[in-house]
Amino acid sequence: xxxxxxxxxxxxxxxxxxxxxxxxxxxxxxxxxxxxxxxxxxxxxxxxxxxxxxxxxxxxxxxxxxxxxxxxxxxxxxxxxxxxxxxxxxxxxxxxxxxxxxxxxxxxxxxxxxxxxxxxxxxxxxxxxxxxxxxxxxxxxxxxxxxxxxxxxxxxxxxxxxxxxxxxxxxxxxxxxxxxxxxxxxxxxxxxxxxxxxxxxxxxxxxxxxxxxxxxxxxxxxxxxxxxxxxxxxxxxxxxxxxxxxxxxxxxxxxxxxxxxxxxxxxxxxxxxxxxxxxxxxxxxxxxxxxxxxxxxxxxxxxxxxxxxxxxxxxxxxxxxxxxxxxxxxxxxxxxxxxxxxxxxxxxxxxxxxxxxxxxxxxxxxxxxxxxxxxxxxxxxxxxxxxxxxxxxxxxxxxxxxxxxxxxxxxxxxxxxxxxxxxxxxxxxxxxxxxxxxxxxxxxxxxxxxxxxxxxxxxxxxxxxxxxxxxxxxxxxxxxxxxxxxxxxxxxxxxxxxxxxxxxxxxxxxxxxxxxxxxxxxxxxxxxxxxxxxxxxxxxxxxxxxxxxxxxxxxxxxxxxxxxxxxxxxxxxxxxxxxxxxxxxxxxxxxxxxxxxxxxxxxxxxxxxxxxxxxxxxxxxxxxxxxxxxxxxxxxxxxxxxxxxx
Numbered sequence: 001x002x003x004x005x006x007x008x009x010x011x012x013x014x015x016x017x018x019x020x021x022x023x024x025x026x027x028x029x030x031x032x033x034x035x036x037x038x039x040x041x042x043x044x045x046x047x048x049x050x051x052x053x054x055x056x057x058x059x060x061x062x063x064x065x066x067x068x069x070x071x072x073x074x075x076x077x078x079x080x081x082x083x084x085x086x087x088x089x090x091x092x093x094x095x096x097x098x099x100x101x102x103x104x105x106x107x108x109x110x111x112x113x114x115x116x117x118x119x120x121x122x123x124x125x126x127x128x129x130x131x132x133x134x135x136x137x138x139x140x141x142x143x144x145x146x147x148x149x150x151x152x153x154x155x156x157x158x159x160x161x162x163x164x165x166x167x168x169x170x171x172x173x174x175x176x177x178x179x180x181x182x183x184x185x186x187x188x189x190x191x192x193x194x195x196x197x198x199x200x201x202x203x204x205x206x207x208x209x210x211x212x213x214x215x216x217x218x219x220x221x222x223x224x225x226x227x228x229x230x231x232x233x234x235x236x237x238x239x240x241x242x243x244x245x246x247x248x249x250x251x252x253x254x255x256x257x258x259x260x261x262x263x264x265x266x267x268x269x270x271x272x273x274x275x276x277x278x279x280x281x282x283x284x285x286x287x288x289x290x291x292x293x294x295x296x297x298x299x300x301x302x303x304x305x306x307x308x309x310x311x312x313x314x315x316x317x318x319x320x321x322x323x324x325x326x327x328x329x330x331x332x333x334x335x336x337x338x339x340x341x342x343x344x345x346x347x348x349x350x351x352x353x354x355x356x357x358x359x360x361x362x363x364x365x366x367x368x369x370x371x372x373x374x375x376x377x378x379x380x381x382x383x384x385x386x387x388x389x390x391x392x393x394x395x396x397x398x399x400x401x402x403x404x405x406x407x408x409x410x411x412x413x414x415x416x417x418x419x420x421x422x423x424x425x426x427x428x429x430x431x432x433x434x435x436x437x438x439x440x441x442x443x444x445x446x447x448x449x450x451x452x453x454x455x456x457x458x459x460x461x462x463x464x465x466x467x468x469x470x471x472x473x474x475x476x477x478x479x480x481x482x483x484x485x486x487x488x489x490x491x492x493x494x495x496x497x498x499x500x501x502x503x504x505x506x507x508x509x510x511x512x513x514x515x516x517x518x519x520x521x522x523x524x525x526x527x528x529x530x531x532x533x534x535x536x537x538x539x540x541x542x543x544x545x546x547x548x549x550x551x552x553x554x555x556x557x558x559x560x561x562x563x564x565x566x567x568x569x570x571x572x573x574x575x576x577x578x579x580x581x582x583x584x585x586x587x588x589x590x591x592x593x594x595x596x597x598x599x600x601x602x603x604x605x606x607x608x609x610x611x612x613x614x615x616x617x618x619x620x621x622x623x624x625x626x627x628x629x630x631x632x633x634x635x636x637x638x639x640x641x642x643x644x645x646x
C-alpha cells in the first residue's frame with residue numbers, strides 16, 4: 001500500500017467510513033478501464049474500454065485545462081448545490097470546487113468503486129476529500145444509497161435545496177458510456193431533494209400556528225411524562241396500526257392477540273378498532289388542524305367511548321380540543337427536525353422529541369422505536385390505493401371526511417408483491433420516510449399489511465405467521481407503566497421555559513432593530529442610485545453589503561429563520577429571476593430594492609407576531625398553578641387573522 005493511497009483512504013474514511021472500508025476490501029480487475037499517466041507523465045487520465053473501443057474521460061495532454069473549459073461553460077459560481085456522478089481522476093470535481101463559493105455543497109454518487117480505488121493508488125485526492133469542504137460522497141453501488149442520501153442531505157442548508165440554483169453533472173464521456181446509470185443517479189438526486197423539501201415544510205402561518213397550539217396545550221406539556229423513562233417494552237413486540245384497506249384482511253387476528261402485543265393505533269383507525277372490540281395501548285396524533293378532532297375524536301367523545309386505558313401520545317402542537325376532551329393519560333412529543341418545535345421542547349426541559357415524520361403512521365413508528373420495541377410490525381400500512389380505488393379501511397373517520405379524489409396527485413409505486421400500484425404523492429413521501437429511518441435503526445421491521453406498497457427494508461410476512469412467532473406472552477397495558485410527573489419537576493419546567501422565552505424575546509427585538517436598519521439603507525440607496533453618474537460600482541458594492549447584512553440577520557435566530565424560510569427562499573429566487581445573482585444595473589438594483597423591502601416587511605410582521613405570542617405565553621405561564629387550567633387559546637384570537645394574512 002503506497003503513501004498516496006494511504007492518505008486518500010484516510011481522507012475518504014473521514015467523510016464516509018463505510019465507503020472507505022468497502023473500497024479498501026475491493027479487488028480490482030481493470031477489465032474495462034485503465035488509469036494511466038498523461039503524455040508529460042505529471043498527471044493521470046482515465047481510459048474507458050467499451051466494445052474494444054478506447055475512450056478518454058480526461059485529456060491525455062492537459063486534463064486540467066480541459067476540465068476548466070468544461071466547468072467554466074456551466075457558470076457554477078452562483079450554484080448552491082450540485083450533484084456529480086463519479087469522481088473519475090478528480091479533474092472535474094476539483095474545478096467544480098474551485099468555481100463554488102465556500103457555502104456551496106457538492107454531492108458525489110460513485111458507483112465505480114474499482115475505478116475510484118485505482119485512482120486513489122496513483123493520484124492525490126486529499127484536497128477533494130477534505131472533510132472541511134462541503135462535500136458528501138455516496139456509494140452508488142449500495143442498494144440503500146438513496147435512503148442514506150436522504151438522511152444526510154437533510155442536514156444541508158434549506159436554502160441550498162430550494163433556491164433554484166441546483167444541477168447535476170457527469171463527465172461527457174461517462175454520460176455517454178454509462179447513460180442508463182447517469183439518468184438513474186440524476187433522477188434519484190432530484191427526487192431526494194424533492195422529498196426533503198416536502199418533509200421540511202415552508203409555511204410561516206403553519207409554523208406559528210404550531211407554536212400557538214403548543215402554548216395552548218401548555219398544561220399538558222408541563223405535566224407530560226417522557227418516553228425515555230419507560231423501558232418495560234424494550235425488545236417487546238409492537239404493532240403499528242394504520243387505516244389502509246388491507247386492515248380488513250387481518251383485523252380478526254389482531255383482536256385475538258391484542259393482549260400479547262403493544263398496539264399503537266393511528267387516530268384515523270381508533271373508532272374502527274373500538275367497534276371491533278380492540279382497545280389499543282396508544283393512539284397517536286400528529287396533525288394540528290381542528291378537523292382531526294372533528295372527524296376522529298368528537299363523535300367518540302360525545303358518546304363517551306374514548307377509552308381511559310388508551311394513552312394519547314400526540315404532538316404538542318395538535319389542536320387543543322383533542323387534549324381537552326381526552327379522558328386517558330396524555331404524553332406530548334415534539335419534532336426535533338423542526339426548529340420551532342425543537343426550541344420549545346428544549347426550553348421546557350426533559351420533554352420527548354424525535355423525528356416524527358410527516359404522518360401519524362410515521363409518528364407511531366418513532367414511538368415504538370423510542371420505547372425500544374422489537375420487532376415492530378406494520379398492519380393497515382398500505383400506502384397505496386386498492387384495486388377498487390380505496391385508500392382507507394371501511395369504518396374509519398375517512399368515510400365522513402369525503403376527500404375529493406380528483407385533487408389527489410397520483411403516482412406509481414412498487415407493490416407488496418412486486419407489482420406496480422397507484423398511490424398518492426404524499427403517501428409515497430410517507431413510505432420513503434419509513435425507508436430512510438429503517439436504514440438507520442437496528443430493529444426487525446415486519447410489514448404484515450398483506451397488501452399495498454412495498455416498504456424497502458421491511459421483512460414481508462402475514463400477520464398470523466408473525467403472531468405465532470412473536471406474540472407469545474401477555475403484556476401489561478401501557479398506561480400502567482406511566483408515572484405522573486412530580487410537582488417539583490413541573491415547577492422546574494416552568495422556570496426553564498420562562499427563562500428561554502425571555503431570551504427569545506430579547507433576541508427577536510434585536511432582529512427587529514436589524515430589519516429596520518436594513519430597510520432604511522434599502523430605501524436610501526433606491527433614491528440615491530438615480531443621482532449617481534456612473535452607478536455601476538455603487539450598485540455592486542451596495543448589493544453585496546446589503547446581502548451580507550441580510551445573511552447575518554437570517555442567522556441570528558434559528559426559530560425565526562425556520563418560520564421565515566419560505567420568504568428567504570423567495571428573496572434568493574428573485575435574484576435568479578433577475579438574470580444573475582450579481583445585480584449590476586440601476587434598473588435591476590431598483591427592482592431588487594423594492595422586492596427586498598416588501599419581503600423584509602413580511603419578516604418584520606412575522607417577528608412582531610412571534611414576540612406577541614411569546615409575551616402572551618409568558619404571561620399565562622406566570623399565572624399557572626395546579627388548580628387552574630391555562631386559558632391561552634382565547635387570548636390568541638387577534639393573531640389568527642395576522643397569521644392567515646402572512
